[in-house]
Amino acid sequence: MSVDAETVRRVAHLARISLSEDEVAALQGELNGILAFVEQLREVNVDGVEPMTSVTPMAMKMRSDRITDGAVVDAVMQNAPAREDCFFVVPKVVE
Amino acid sequence: MTDLTSLTLAQAREALRKREFSAVELAEAHLAAMERGRRLNAFVLETPDRARVMARASDARLAKGEGGPLEGLPLGIKDLFCTAGVRTTACAHMLDNFVPTYESTVTANLWRDGALLLGKTNNDEFAMGSSNETSFFGAALSPWRRRGDERPLVPGGSSGGSAAAVAARLCIGAAGTDTGGSIRQPAAFCGIVGIKPTYGRCSRWGTVAFASSLDQAGPLARTVRDCAMLLRSMAGSDAKDTTCADLPVPDYEKAVGASVRGKRIGIPKEYRVAGMAVEIEALWQRGAQWLQEAGAETVEISLPMTKYALPAYYIVAPAEASSNLARYDGVRYGLRVPGRDLLDMYEQTRAAGFGKEVRRRIMVGTYVLSAGYYDAYYLQAQKVRTLIKRDFERCFAAGIDAILTPTTPSAAFGVGEMGRADPVDMYLNDVFTVTVNMAGLPGISVPSGLDSQGLPLGLQLIGRPFDEETLFALGASIERAAGSFMPEKWW
Numbered sequence: 210m211s212v213d214a215e216t217v218r219r220v221a222h223l224a225r226i227s228l229s230e231d232e233v234a235a236l237q238g239e240l241n242g243i244l245a246f247v248e249q250l251r252e253v254n255v256d257g258v259e260p261m262t263s264v265t266p267m268a269m270k271m272r273s274d275r276i277t278d279g280a281v282v283d284a285v286m287q288n289a290p291a292r293e294d295c296f297f298v299v300p301k302v303v304e
Numbered sequence: 305m306t307d308l309t310s311l312t313l314a315q316a317r318e319a320l321r322k323r324e325f326s327a328v329e330l331a332e333a334h335l336a337a338m339e340r341g342r343r344l345n346a347f348v349l350e351t352p353d354r355a356r357v358m359a360r361a362s363d364a365r366l367a368k369g370e371g372g373p374l375e376g377l378p379l380g381i382k383d384l385f386c387t388a389g390v391r392t393t394a395c396a397h398m399l400d401n402f403v404p405t406y407e408s409t410v411t412a413n414l415w416r417d418g419a420l421l422l423g424k425t426n427n428d429e430f431a432m433g434s435s436n437e438t439s440f441f442g443a444a445l446s447p448w449r450r451r452g453d454e455r456p457l458v459p460g461g462s463s464g465g466s467a468a469a470v471a472a473r474l475c476i477g478a479a480g481t482d483t484g485g486s487i488r489q490p491a492a493f494c495g496i497v498g499i500k501p502t503y504g505r506c507s508r509w510g511t512v513a514f515a516s517s518l519d520q521a522g523p524l525a526r527t528v529r530d531c532a533m534l535l536r537s538m539a540g541s542d543a544k545d546t547t548c549a550d551l552p553v554p555d556y557e558k559a560v561g562a563s564v565r566g567k568r569i570g571i572p573k574e575y576r577v578a579g580m581a582v583e584i585e586a587l588w589q590r591g592a593q594w595l596q597e598a599g600a601e602t603v604e605i606s607l608p609m610t611k612y613a614l615p616a617y618y619i620v621a622p623a624e625a626s627s628n629l630a631r632y633d634g635v636r637y638g639l640r641v642p643g644r645d646l647l648d649m650y651e652q653t654r655a656a657g658f659g660k661e662v663r664r665r666i667m668v669g670t671y672v673l674s675a676g677y678y679d680a681y682y683l684q685a686q687k688v689r690t691l692i693k694r695d696f697e698r699c700f701a702a703g704i705d706a707i708l709t710p711t712t713p714s715a716a717f718g719v720g721e722m723g724r725a726d727p728v729d730m731y732l733n734d735v736f737t738v739t740v741n742m743a744g745l746p747g748i749s750v751p752s753g754l755d756s757q758g759l760p761l762g763l764q765l766i767g768r769p770f771d772e773e774t775l776f777a778l779g780a781s782i783e784r785a786a787g788s789f790m791p792e793k794w795w
Binding site: 212216217220221222223224225226227228236239240242243244246247248249250251253255258259260261262263264265267269270272281284285287288289290291297299300301302 | 401402403405406502503504517543546547549550609611612615616618619626630633634635636637638639640642643644645646647648649650651652654655658663664666667668670671674680681683684685686687688689690691693726727728731742743744769
């Protein structure tokens with residue numbers, strides 16, 4: 210499988226990364242190089258093989274459902290690029 | 305007095321306990337070395353004030369005989385570990401003003417045991433790279449150079465700054481992370497020891513995430529014993545990381561120097577890759593011989609899925625990275641670039657905040673997870689991963705205690721020499737290390753010799769899950785036979 214410029218633009222949009230036309234061309238070549246490299250996986254027979262979900266067998270840890278943390282508004286907001294009081298400020302999203 | 309930067313962690317620990325010098329003196333010696341070593345670009349942030357405060361506290365505890373296992377020992381910390389109140393960037397423009405309000409579990413464990421922070425070390429941006437050249441702060445340089453050649457070499461990556469700093473004696477030990485070889489490859493390139501423990505041995509909490517099913521923290525240091533000391537402190541269960549194992553942490557140091565008599569060491573024939581340097585092949589045979597001389601038995605084994613590990617990795621790791629890095633949206637922390645609207649702000653922020661390699665991997669990851677391609681790429685890779693792990697399980701079930709391989713297919717290369725034309729060239733560096741992450745196993749790299757140009761080469765030992773002790777025993781055996789290697793100072 211190889212990707213065309215339109216696919217590169219679509220994937221960039223899905224990834225929320227803006228690209229210039231020059232970058233689209235460069236990435237198209239690089240992605241096709243990487244995809245050609247991983248193509249060899251197709252020759253592996255995986256009939257009846259379960260996909261890996263956990264590299265070491267482990268049961269999900271359970272904990273009691275109670276509050277253990279919180280009331281740290283200042284810490285949460287400290288690195289905000291734009292804030293007003295305890296709100297993150299973003300460009301207007303509703304008309 | 306001896307140069308305090310020439311001591312190993314174990315030597316410094318003994319001397320501090322005997323009060324031969326103070327933790328403040330030890331810290332000052334390393335702060336001075338760090339300053340003189342700035343040409344190496346190994347540190348992206350120096351924290352001398354914090355180091356001095358911590359050293360004074362260590363001296364007070366040592367005076368009362370209350371020192372912890374790492375009391376007063378100055379470390380470099382990869383800039384992927386969040387350190388409370390100390391800028392943590394992942395060496396990315398996206399995070400270049402980020403000051404965490406919390407401490408990663410691994411670093412908290414090190415401070416609990418008395419270690420002190422000298423500074424944050426350089427790495428590839430978001431740990432994506434094998435040469436440290438993708439760092440937003442520029443490449444770290446190896447303290448090693450080819451004989452009669454002044455051109456700078458890479459220290460490897462992604463934990464390149466950590467490896468360079470340890471090899472150049474700017475710090476006694478360092479914390480790194482390893483997703484596909486990021487501790488072991490730089491350790492090999494810089495002539496030091498590095499171990500990636502079993503997946504789940506160290507908590508990932510508070511460490512900037514790259515690929516969550518592969519990422520593990522581990523130490524880099526100049527001896528096997530020093531790595532054992534550091535790992536004992538770094539490892540341990542953590543309620544904040546559900547994938548962190550609830551297992552007691554052994555005293556790894558006890559394994560250093562333990563007999564390796566009767567251990568069965570697998571030599572995987574598939575690692576004899578085409579085009580492998582003759583010197584690497586010779587080193588590998590020498591390593592097997594050293595272990596035989598120490599009483600171990602070497603057995604040829606087969607790991608037939610080896611060649612598929614790297615392509616499978618370059619699907620799984622970017623897929624997980626694209627998901628993990630979705631959080632960088634310019635809203636809650638990190639860089640924000642204004643846009644026409646919310647969507648444009650996201651796209652502009654992420655275009656400016658991520659470097660080329662990171663963008664490339666996010667794109668690959670997004671593509672292989674996108675509708676219509678998920679089964680062909682991601683699902684296939686995860687099935688292949690099951691088979692890769694099965695290869696190892698079969699060998700261990702047949703009585704193999706550990707597996708010996710070269711760490712890298714070549715010695716360190718020059719800055720700017722690799723991967724410019726084709727990113728896959730750079731990826732091939734990880735061909736021997738990446739299988740270990742894919743199978744969640746522990747792997748250690750031990751310096752084992754110099755090539756004809758005077759550059760260090762490493763051997764890797766791969767162990768059973770949670771059997772780091774066997775790796776420390778075997779690693780120490782190779783270390784005894786091979787000796788240690790030190791770069792000539794030019795910086």
